Amino acid sequence: MSILVLPSVTANLYNLSNSYTYSKSKTNNDQNLRRDTEIISLLQQNRKNLKHVESIHGKAIKKGTEQDPFVVFDLVRLYCKLNIDHATKLFHCTHNPNVYLYTSLIDGFVSFGSYSAAIALYAQMGHKNVFPDSYVVTSVLKACLLQRALGFGREVHAQVLKSGLGLDRSIALKFIELYGKCGELEDARKVFDKIPERDVVAHTVMMASYFDHGMVEEAIGVFDGLKTQDTVCWTAMIHGLVRNGELNRALEMFREMQVKGVEPNEVTFVCVLSACSQLGALELGRWIHIYMHKCNVKFNQIVAGALINMYSRCGDIDEAQLLFDDMKVKDVSSYNSMICGLALHGMSIEAIELFREMLKQGIRPNSITFVGVLNACSHGGLVELAFEIFQSMETLYGIKPDIEHHGCMVDILGRVGRLEEAYNFIDRIGAQNVDDKMLCSLLSACKIHGNSEVGERVAKRLSECSSRMDSGSYMMLSNFYASLGRWNFAAEFREKMEKGGILKEPGCSSIEVNNVIHEFLAGDLRHHERRSIYRKLEELNYLTKLEGYSPATEVALHDIDDKQKELALAVHSERLAISYGLISTEPHTTLRVVKNLRICDDCHAMIKLVAKITSRKIVVRDRNRFHHFENGHCSCKDYW
DNA sequence: ACCCGTTCCA
Numbered sequence: 001m002s003i004l005v006l007p008s009v010t011a012n013l014y015n016l017s018n019s020y021t022y023s024k025s026k027t028n029n030d031q032n033l034r035r036d037t038e039i040i041s042l043l044q045q046n047r048k049n050l051k052h053v054e055s056i057h058g059k060a061i062k063k064g065t066e067q068d069p070f071v072v073f074d075l076v077r078l079y080c081k082l083n084i085d086h087a088t089k090l091f092h093c094t095h096n097p098n099v100y101l102y103t104s105l106i107d108g109f110v111s112f113g114s115y116s117a118a119i120a121l122y123a124q125m126g127h128k129n130v131f132p133d134s135y136v137v138t139s140v141l142k143a144c145l146l147q148r149a150l151g152f153g154r155e156v157h158a159q160v161l162k163s164g165l166g167l168d169r170s171i172a173l174k175f176i177e178l179y180g181k182c183g184e185l186e187d188a189r190k191v192f193d194k195i196p197e198r199d200v201v202a203h204t205v206m207m208a209s210y211f212d213h214g215m216v217e218e219a220i221g222v223f224d225g226l227k228t229q230d231t232v233c234w235t236a237m238i239h240g241l242v243r244n245g246e247l248n249r250a251l252e253m254f255r256e257m258q259v260k261g262v263e264p265n266e267v268t269f270v271c272v273l274s275a276c277s278q279l280g281a282l283e284l285g286r287w288i289h290i291y292m293h294k295c296n297v298k299f300n301q302i303v304a305g306a307l308i309n310m311y312s313r314c315g316d317i318d319e320a321q322l323l324f325d326d327m328k329v330k331d332v333s334s335y336n337s338m339i340c341g342l343a344l345h346g347m348s349i350e351a352i353e354l355f356r357e358m359l360k361q362g363i364r365p366n367s368i369t370f371v372g373v374l375n376a377c378s379h380g381g382l383v384e385l386a387f388e389i390f391q392s393m394e395t396l397y398g399i400k401p402d403i404e405h406h407g408c409m410v411d412i413l414g415r416v417g418r419l420e421e422a423y424n425f426i427d428r429i430g431a432q433n434v435d436d437k438m439l440c441s442l443l444s445a446c447k448i449h450g451n452s453e454v455g456e457r458v459a460k461r462l463s464e465c466s467s468r469m470d471s472g473s474y475m476m477l478s479n480f481y482a483s484l485g486r487w488n489f490a491a492e493f494r495e496k497m498e499k500g501g502i503l504k505e506p507g508c509s510s511i512e513v514n515n516v517i518h519e520f521l522a523g524d525l526r527h528h529e530r531r532s533i534y535r536k537l538e539e540l541n542y543l544t545k546l547e548g549y550s551p552a553t554e555v556a557l558h559d560i561d562d563k564q565k566e567l568a569l570a571v572h573s574e575r576l577a578i579s580y581g582l583i584s585t586e587p588h589t590t591l592r593v594v595k596n597l598r599i600c601d602d603c604h605a606m607i608k609l610v611a612k613i614t615s616r617k618i619v620v621r622d623r624n625r626f627h628h629f630e631n632g633h634c635s636c637k638d639y640w
Numbered sequence: 641a642c643c644c645g646t647t648c649c650a
Contacts, residue, residue, distance in 0.1 A: 035641095073641065103642050135642045173644060204645040235646040270647040277648095305648040336649040371650040404650060 035070035036060065043074045050082040057090075073100055080108025099130050106139040115147035122156075132159075134168040141174035150182040169195070173205050180209025185218075200226060204233045211240030231265050239271040247275045248517065251284070266297045273306040280594030280621055281512050282314035301329070305337045312341025315592045315619040315626060332363050339372035345626045346636050348380025367399055374408035378415060379625055381639065386412045407438040414445025415639070419454040426461075436465050440476045447483050455480060463493070471497060471504045509573035509595045511581045520576040527580065536579040541570060544609040551602055572603050574620060582614060590617040598623045599640075608632050 039060045046052035057075055060066040072094050079087035091097060091105050102125045109118035122140040125132070137160055144153040157175060160166050172195050179188035192198065192206045203226050210219035223229065223237050234257045241250035254272050257264065264272075269292050276285035289307060297303065304327055311320035324330075324338045335358040342351035355373045358365065365373075370393055377386035390409055393399045406429050413422035422442050426434055439462040446455030459480055462473060474497035481489035497504070510519045518527065527533060551570070574595050581591035599607075599622040611618045612632035620627045628635035 070641070077642085100642060107642080133642090138644095139642085170644060177645090199644090201645045208645075230645095232644095232646050237646090239646060265646085267647045274648075300647090302648050307648090309648060333649055338649090340649055366649095368650055375650080408650095 036065035036068050039065060039071050040074055043078060047078050053078050067095055069098060076101060077104045080104060084108055084112045099133050099136050103136040103139050110143050115143040118143035119149060119152055134165055134171055137165060138170050138174045141178055145178040145181045148182055153178045173202060176205045180212060183213055185213060200230055200233050204236045208236050211243060214244055216244050231262055234262055235268040235271060242271050242275050247279050250275045264295060266303050269297055270302055270306040273310045277310045277313040279517055280314050280592060281517055282316060282592060283512055283515050285310045285314055301331055305333050308337040312344060317341060317345045332366055335363060336368045336372055343372050343376035346379045348376040348382060351376035365397055371404050374405060378408055378412045381416055383412055383416055403433050403435055406433045410438045411441045414442045417449045419446055419451045423454050436462060436469055436473045440473055443476055443480055447480050452484055471502050475504060507573045507597045509577040509593050511577040511593050513584045518580060520573045522573050523571040524576055532583050533576060533579045536583050537575055540610055543613050544606050547609045549606050549609050574603050592619045595622045608634055
């Protein structure tokens with residue numbers, strides 16, 4: 001069968017005649033014959049190509065079967081995937097569209113991101129006296145939850161209860177999801193509790209809703225309420241724990257899943273790899289990588305990206321690079337993972353070269369790409385290049401810089417000491433592009449460069465956005481004033497923080513030894529080998545002082561005497577983690593430490609010497625980037 | 641005739 005190609009199909013397409021009726025000779029009483037099977041099977045075979053679908057549509061018009069509800073239905077569904085405007089026009093040319101046709105176009109709008117159009121169409125359906133079925137309701141609820149249209153969702157709920165569709169399973173699932181996404185957990189729970197046969201899917205939806213809002217224990221309660229959990233349910237559990245920062249619990253769950261004999265799938269592995277990335281658990285990550293091959297996991301783009309991310313965030317940028325080079329098909333996310341990884345390791349030139357390579361391959365950068373590239377510029381001190389790229393975002397790639405990108409620019413200017421410029425930049429970009437993170441970064445730069453004049457202006461501005469300040473901002477302000485010796489101001493911000501019920505995020509470092517993550521807080525005495533750890537630390541203090549290390553007491557900012565300051569510094573969490581690493585691993589083993597805050601000058605200076613004295617490579621990931629210490633030097637060249 | 645819940649990079 002050849003495809004009839006009309007010269008200007010699209011032009012004629014929507015002048016549909018009103019005369020469509022089957023003549024007696026073409027129909028009999030069998031409903032199945034009341035459809036143009038030829039057109040439908042043609043559409044089945046040519047679903048991917050807009051031109052082909054258009055010409056089949058033309059053929060239907062010629063045959064006079066273009067109002068056949070089955071033909072229109074298939075056409076609208078295909079057009080929805082190919083060209084939403086075609087779908088809309090065809091819909092409006094259809095006489096008395098039935099509920100199926102409404103469903104297809106509503107689904108089309110949803111996948112196109114036009115949620116309000118989907119909702120409007122559903123409302124219009126009511127006015128045309130077309131009665132909803134369970135499918136169209138689930139479709140419009142999908143639009144409601146993505147649009148967070150809680151009010152309309154409630155109207156639909158009332159309608160559904162009246163119409164008798166209230167007991168439908170898929171509708172109930174969507175209501176749980178809608179209420180869950182909108183933060184109405186009690187309503188979500190009510191729907192969940194009313195489902196007569198709560199299966200694993202309903203439990204999974206309810207669980208994910210709790211996790212979305214940080215209600216970890218409630219989510220676990222729902223999970224435990226099931227007798228048997230399947231792969232997806234376990235995965236939702238692991239993902240929920242990861243999202244809520246319960247990384248070790250997530251890994252425990254993964255182990256338990258294996259004990260119970262439930263096969264993980266590629267989604268499970270992506271979640272587990274994310275936990276490894278955040279923990280810096282390289283050995284475990286490597287083991288999982290090997291294990292994935294045994295589980296016949298599909299290595300799709302997301303899985304590959306998760307692996308690249310894991311290796312680079314765990315400090316093994318070479319392995320990340322090898323994986324990236326091996327990828328046959330690379331999309332924008334693959335490049336983003338690698339660019340961000342290189343930036344994290346301070347490999348600015350490599351990151352920017354990769355960005356150029358990506359452009360050469362014709363891959364369009366997105367907003368995340370630029371965060372990575374600008375971060376790379378920041379770590380390399382490449383100010384002018386950063387401005388060039390920043391400007392090109394909108395002019396060349398049509399991407400409006402958001403708050404994150406503006407933050408990178410402030411960071412870059414601050415780091416190289418162009419503080420006045422950075423301040424003017426913030427003034428220029430408008431309040432909607434300024435956040436406390438950005439002001440903190442500039443204030444930190446002012447402190448490092450000893451510019452109290454700009455610093456005070458920034459501090460004033462930062463303290464004015466107290467409504468959305470976190471512990472980092474308060475500590476920054478307190479430390480800034482302390483560095484000027486203005487102890488009363490310093491104390492005031494600490495008090496404000498305590499009164500506001502905001503807890504200081506404690507410095508925490510972790511190190512992986514034999515697949516176990518050991519965590520240390522500053523001055524931590526919980527570890528069972530604490531005696532040996534502190535003995536090692538004392539030895540290191542002694543040896544590094546011989547090498548010329550002198551504790552820079554001004555970085556410890558309490559109003560206490562110098563000896564006390566030295567003591568406070570001496571037990572910073574990263575030092576404990578390194579001491580433990582030294583006593584628990586073979587000589588020459590690389591130590592990898594992950595710290596949740598930024599490393600301080602003093603620890604940085606000391607670790608350089610520790611690496612030299614012990615002939616170890618020491619890799620530290622802090623909040624911002626990696627530091628590779630070796631033989632008395634750091635890969636960041638003391639610039640971070 | 642429309643299809644259940646879980647995924648990386650800032």
